[in-house]
Amino acid sequence: METLTIGEMAARSGVAASALRYYEREGLLHAARTGGNQRRYERADLRRIAFIKIAQQVGISLDEIREALAELPENRTPTKADWSRLSSHWRHRLEERIAVMVRLRDQLTGCIGCGCLSLQRCTLINPRDRLAARGTGPQMIINPPAPE
Amino acid sequence: METLTIGEMAARSGVAASALRYYEREGLLHAARTGGNQRRYERADLRRIAFIKIAQQVGISLDEIREALAELPENRTPTKADWSRLSSHWRHRLEERIAVMVRLRDQLTGCIGCGCLSLQRCTLINPRDRLAARGTGPQMIINPPAPE
DNA sequence: CCTTGAATTGAAGTTAACTTCAACTTGCAG
DNA sequence: CTGCAAGTTGAAGTTAACTTCAATTCAAGG
Incomplete structure (x- = not known):
């Protein structure tokens, strides 16, 4: 066959x-x-x-x-090499998604409990909105406080 | 207001x-x-x-x-307590999804490279299929080798 | 050959999660 | 008061990712 x-x-x-x-x-x-x-x-x-x-x-x-x-x-x-190249490309997407989810997991409860889920402020909910995210409140899930 | x-x-x-x-x-x-x-x-x-x-x-x-x-x-x-209860419920879903994705990330390249992506065998692709997963080949992503 | 279970195609249907539209009705600033 | 932006409804449209259907053709065992 x-x-x-x-x-x-x-x-x-x-x-x-x-x-x-x-x-x-x-x-x-x-x-x-x-x-x-x-x-x-x-x-x-x-x-x-x-x-x-x-x-x-x-x-x-x-x-x-x-x-x-x-x-x-x-x-x-x-070939295996072709697939590996492609896979490692996806690895980055995976890394990103995992990072977001881990921070989400670590912060979700506290985030809701503390009132940070105010939508205007929480970067978890407004990942793209850098302006809104700036300085107003807890912005930890998507853009963790460390870099920049 | x-x-x-x-x-x-x-x-x-x-x-x-x-x-x-x-x-x-x-x-x-x-x-x-x-x-x-x-x-x-x-x-x-x-x-x-x-x-x-x-x-x-x-x-x-x-x-x-x-x-x-x-x-x-x-x-x-x-109340905050109500939300916390709900959130921690979701935490479990998150944990699961994260675990799957982490194993996926760790194994994807090797998995494809080594030929384990044979669909019949790789538990990554057939998470539900315990029968197919048993013994035939690498079955590491969704059901890691550790338990049972 | 012939039968019968698979394949083929284009078109239409399905589900989730919304959006858009038409035809009004509300509510507040001036 | 009045004007007009903002709100309301039901119905229909949209997109992704398929599935189902009908009508018809293939292919392979006996």
Whole structure:
């Protein structure tokens, strides 16, 4: 068995066949076709799907995932090195998200308890709003007090 | 100024007025009405909205948030203690999500690099699938090797 | 061959979480 | 008073990420 049908891919990846077709329409996946126009996947595509699933679990949109996958070589099967490069790229996103969540975890209770959840002030809620965040009150979750 | 209009709430919370109305329809928020049927909010509602925003950032659905908020007293303004209780409840969710993401961060590159992203085996991708996870290959992200 | 379980397509439906619209009604500054 | 920004409602529209459907074609075992 050299290639896999869409049904086999669905079974092995846990992603519905309809979703695989959707991913193809969206440009995240590409499959060769048989003479009769049926999709035939290579085993390497399972890894691609794995990556998509992981990224989604981390809360990344298909749009962004497509962009990331676009960095993989098109002409050859991606190597471990290719995947590693891509993965370490995601590591940064993960680091960021983790950092936010850790600070959130550490501060949430106190933050609400102390009244800092005043929306105007708490950077947890207004991560982008640097002006509002400045000086007015506790601004610890997203922008911890340390740097700058 | 004792109460706030929906426009003021929107400005102060960063949540659009249409969203506040939507939250009310969905039972996450409740506002008193003037004689002319306009909404009037109390300052305490800003905290409620803050909680909604935080929970959403953590990836919790409005459905779940509504359930959580249902645990707050209806007859009186929630106290710090009420909020703290609720927050520490979320702490657990946060802990879980953080734990998953940390293991993900620590293993992703190696996982993809080593070929463990075979979908059948990697628990990172099949967190629920204890059968598939058993014994076949590296199963480290979601269910770390330690317990059991 | 033939049957039958998989595949194919385009189009339409689904869910969450909102936003936008149209057609009014309120409420406060002057 | 009055004008007009701000508020109200129900209904319909939007986006992401899929699923479902109908009509039809493939492919592989017997």
